[in-house]
Amino acid sequence: MEKKLYLSGAQLKAELSRCLQCKNKPCMNACPVNCNPQEFIGHAQKGEYQEAVESITRYNPMGQTCGLICPETFCMKACLRSNLDSPIRIPSVQAAILEKYRTKENYKKQEYPKLNGKKIAVIGAGPAGIAASSSLLKYGYEIDVYEGFDKIGGALNLIPESRLPHEVINKDWSFLADGNERIHLHLGISIQDPSSLFKKGFCGVIVATGESNFINLGIEGEEYSLAYPEYLRHHKRYILEGNAAIIGGGSVAADCAVTAKQDGYENVEMFVRRRISDMRVTNNDRQELLEHNIDITTMTRVVKISKQENGLLTLHTVKTRFNNGHLEDIPNTEIPRPDFRLIIKALGSTVTPKQDSNKIIFAGDCKNGGSTIVEALASGLDAAKRLHQQITQ
Ligand SMILES: Cc1cc2nc3c(=O)[nH]c(=O)nc-3n(C[C@H](O)[C@H](O)[C@H](O)COP(=O)(O)OP(=O)(O)OC[C@H]3O[C@@H](n4cnc5c(N)ncnc54)[C@H](O)[C@@H]3O)c2cc1C
Ligand code: SF4
Structure with a gap:
């Protein structure tokens, strides 16, 4: 239904x-x-x-x-x-x-102050970049947004359409940008060196490039698994029959599991190192996992992946337990779990500390690590305020 x-x-x-x-x-x-x-x-x-x-x-x-x-x-x-x-x-x-x-006909357009003659570049058109842009417009700047990908929205584009139709991202953006001559979007342009933009006449730069240091498993046979951004972005390429395994127990892993089930995998099983109560999922995620009959194997660590002669994959697992609050493997509990067609790793990411410099301000998940849309928006708004203070002081 x-x-x-x-x-x-x-x-x-x-x-x-x-x-x-x-x-x-x-x-x-x-x-x-x-x-x-x-x-x-x-x-x-x-x-x-x-x-x-x-x-x-x-x-x-x-x-x-x-x-x-x-x-x-x-x-x-x-x-x-x-x-x-x-x-x-x-x-x-x-x-x-x-x-x-909210319709185009009745929406009362934002009134902006007179242009202040200054231009700001925003790198990344995810929530943090969009929020920073919206705020900088209110200070009277002209904004150029550079997005490496061919559409706006950043990590939101990885969320299954059943939860977030991607047209909604564009709808929000259109109320900010359509017919607004103060904001210029450049899709498909990656900016590697933010300071290079000063030569182009920008007086400040917001860097909102999202998270990128995805955590690897660090185990033998890792090459047989697929990283979640590749899977969620291109899941239609991986529609197969049989069994899928998801390694990880957070919201992103839950989205991978639900997507695999919706795409027709018969058995979808999540492998989680800790307890079910430790899983970093929302009530909605829990509900989705139940509704889609996703199996969850907890207190289990994947230690190796191997390829069978018939081309299917085996996950080699051990059971875990807590010992004085520390998670450890339980000796002699190795269990091979054969016959997976697809293995996805969804373990989150780490963040490399970012240092703001003169008129270059970092915002969103590239600064704070994986968060939520509303926290990324808040970070973008805050970055805009701080950049404006630096420019006007
Ligand atoms: C599968 C999944 C499910 C999620 N579900 C939820 C949820 O249910 N609720 C929730 O609140 N949050 C959820 N999130 C988290 C939320 O999507 C992120 O916290 C948010 O998108 C972060 O915003 P951001 O702008 O910091 O980064 P991003 O959204 O990652 O955007 C960064 C943008 O910068 C671009 N970029 C990167 N490098 C460059 C460069 N050098 N030049 C130009 N452009 C560049 C990228 O292409 C990208 O478009 C989910 C995330 C994922 C992955
Ligand atoms: S946290 Fe609640 S009030 Fe704030 S943006 Fe999200 S839904 Fe709206």
């Missing part, structure tokens, strides 16, 4: 009516970009949907995308309604309001 991404009109009304309009706005304080659910829900309760749209987009240049994928660990976790029954589904309310009530 196809899952409904947006609340229906009746569900939206029901959620709106549950808001207690708390005076101290815990939801706003918990949102990394300080979006104000109490305010936009208040408007929507009175039928003031245009004001609700304006309230969301004032704080968040990717409000609809956030509404579909923000985890429940921010505004929803802070929602005091959970003391009575359950928190308001704030991200879903946000997505539904923008999907239903």
Whole structure:
């Protein structure tokens, strides 16, 4: 059964009516970009949907995308309604309001101050780069965004369409950029040396190039496994029958597992070193894993991958346990797990510390490591503010 991404009109009304309009706005304080659910829900309760749209987009240049994928660990976790029954589904309310009530015809365009005659370059058109651009426009700069890939959105393009239709990323972007002569997008252009842009007349650079140091397994036979960015970006190339293994236990691993199942693998199994309660997944991820009948093998470490004579792959595993809080292999527990057609490694990434220099500011996951869309947006907004301070001081 196809899952409904947006609340229906009746569900939206029901959620709106549950808001207690708390005076101290815990939801706003918990949102990394300080979006104000109490305010936009208040408007929507009175039928003031245009004001609700304006309230969301004032704080968040990717409000609809956030509404579909923000985890429940921010505004929803802070929602005091959970003391009575359950928190308001704030991200879903946000997505539904923008999907239903934001149109090109009625959208009130942002008014910017007079151009200040200065140009800024933004490297990377993921959430951090987009947020930085949106903020710099408000200071009166002209912006050139350089994106190495052939589309905007960065890592968001790896999220399965069933969770995030990629047209939503473009929809958010279009409200910022369409018809806006102050922002110029250059797709398919990689910038390796940010300081080279100063020669082109830019007075500052935001570097928002995302995470790139993907963690390897470091085991024999690693070459038989596929890294998650390659798999998620090109999963249609890997549609095979049989069994798929995913090594890793976070949200990205969950997306790989669900994608493999949706693409027709009969058995999809996740191999996780720790306990099920240690898995860094959201409630939505858990629900998706259950709905797609994904198997999860916990307290298990993959120590080797080998190729069988028939071309299938074997995972060699050992069981793990905690010893004084440290994870260790349990001796004599080797179990070979044969007959996989596909093995995907989804272990996350490490971050190399980045040092801002004069008028070159780093933002988003390239600075902080793998995070969430709303944290990357917040980092982009903050970088824009700091760059503006450096330029004007
Ligand atoms: C599979 C997956 C699922 C996820 N699910 C969720 C979720 O459900 N909820 C959530 O909140 N977050 C989720 N995230 C995390 C979220 O997508 C990231 O935190 C966010 O996209 C980071 O934004 P960013 O702008 O810092 O980097 P990115 O999104 O990685 O964007 C960086 C951009 O810079 C470009 N670039 C890199 N180098 C150069 C260069 N030299 N020159 C020009 N351009 C360059 C890249 O092509 C890319 O477009 C998920 C991530 C993945 C991978
Ligand atoms: S942007 Fe995300 S965290 Fe912030 S209020 Fe909206 S849904 Fe909640």
